[in-house]
Amino acid sequence: MNDMSATPAAETGSISTDVIIIGAGPVGLFAVFELGLLDLKCHLVDILDRPGGQCTELYPEKPIYDIPAIPIVTGQELTERLLEQIKPFHANFHFGEMAVALAKLDDGRWQLTTDAGTVLTAPVIVIAAGGGSFVPKRPPIAGIEAYEGTSVFYAVRKMEQFRGKDVLIAGGGDSALDWTLNLAPIAKRLTLVHHRDGFRAAQHSVNGMRALVDAGKIDFHVASVKALHGEGGKLEAVTLASPDKKEWRQETNAFLPFFGLTIKLGPIAEFGLNLHENLIPVDTATFESSTPGLFAIGDINAYPGKLKLILSGFHEAALMAQAAFHICRPNEKLRFQYTTSSSSLQKKLGVA
Ligand SMILES: Cc1cc2nc3c(=O)[nH]c(=O)nc-3n(C[C@H](O)[C@H](O)[C@H](O)COP(=O)(O)OP(=O)(O)OC[C@H]3O[C@@H](n4cnc5c(N)ncnc54)[C@H](O)[C@@H]3O)c2cc1C
Secondary structure: OOOOOOOOOOHHHHOOOEEEEEEOOHHHHHHHHHHOOOOOOEEEEEOOOOOOOOOHHOOOEEEOOEEEEEEEEEHHHHHHHHHHHHHHOEEEEEEEEEEEEEEEOOOOOOOEEEOOOEEEOOEEEEEOOOOOOOOOOOOOOOOOHHHHHHOEOOOOOHHHHOOOOEEEEOOOOHHHHHHHHHHHHOOOEEEEEEEEOOOOOOHHHHHHHHHHHHOOEEEEOOOOOEEEEEOEEEEEEEEEOOOOOEEEEEEEEOEOOOOOEEEEEEEHHHHHOOOOOOEEEOOOOOEEEEOOOOOHHHEEOOOOOOOOHHHHHHHHHHHHHHHHHHHHHOOOOOOOOOOOOOHHHHHHHOOO
């Protein structure tokens, strides 16, 4: 397999755990629960800056009607309920990090490296990466690539980076409004631009933004960014244009366009897996792939009859956890137990 043999990173530099989960969508989150009941500890890596995958990124406010025993729940609420459910298991999240390289160590463990340089090792790796990575849509502004990563950012990884700067945010969705509210107290000056005076974001965020504008704390313009000005990746100003074609120049050190996301499989395609049409074929008894110790659950896997539904992913997580236990604890016996009647499970859940 490609890229699958390596020597361990210096012990001090890598984090060792039982299970590494790529993807903190609904299925990755529920996997924490099923693994937690079996005393298996997890680290989750997600390129997004928050949990929930498609549910929070694509349809946070849309109602879902087919989650068993919850007649109606929005994508955001489902994510919050899952986070509440997995609280007892203290999973470690690495948000804003993309899983970029996977290698098998000589001792049989997996080593996963992220684009932020985090190195994780574990006997089991679970790929719960859905359709892949959400890739930000780049606005059609000439030469924008030259500023990416230095003055133009599609996600906020460290808020402190924007302290004392002239920040320009563009967009009308939740990300644009959330970061407007969060960065307003830190930035020297913050300007939000959107091509119309209407927003797709949650109403309370829009109200918060308008209150800041009324208080003179931030600026909002119905406008779009026409051009970037600066040198060597250092942004100095932008040209803004209003719908009636008036143009003006505004000093700006940091530009954050939030124009939505597209989904691409991304680095997982380079992991050397036996992909079938960009999906990972699995054994439906365990949801293990053809590579021992590597499991795939949720939208990323393929098997006869697969339905890309959240409830399917939950079932897959439960069976995966049973198989993962035998890899992580080869000398221990696994006893099937119900949460209703097992005092040991209830202890783990903090309810006994
Ligand atoms: C509009 C819409 C409505 C839907 N309605 C329903 C419904 O009513 N009922 C239902 O059951 N399903 C519904 N679905 C489908 C459902 O959302 C998916 O089945 C579910 O989100 C799959 O969960 P997942 O955890 O497998 O993947 P995802 O939710 O896609 O999460 C995968 C996560 O992995 C991360 N990731 C990917 N690659 C990497 C990488 N290399 N490094 C780090 N992180 C990575 C992504 O950032 C993402 O957060 C709907 C989907 C859409 C788009």
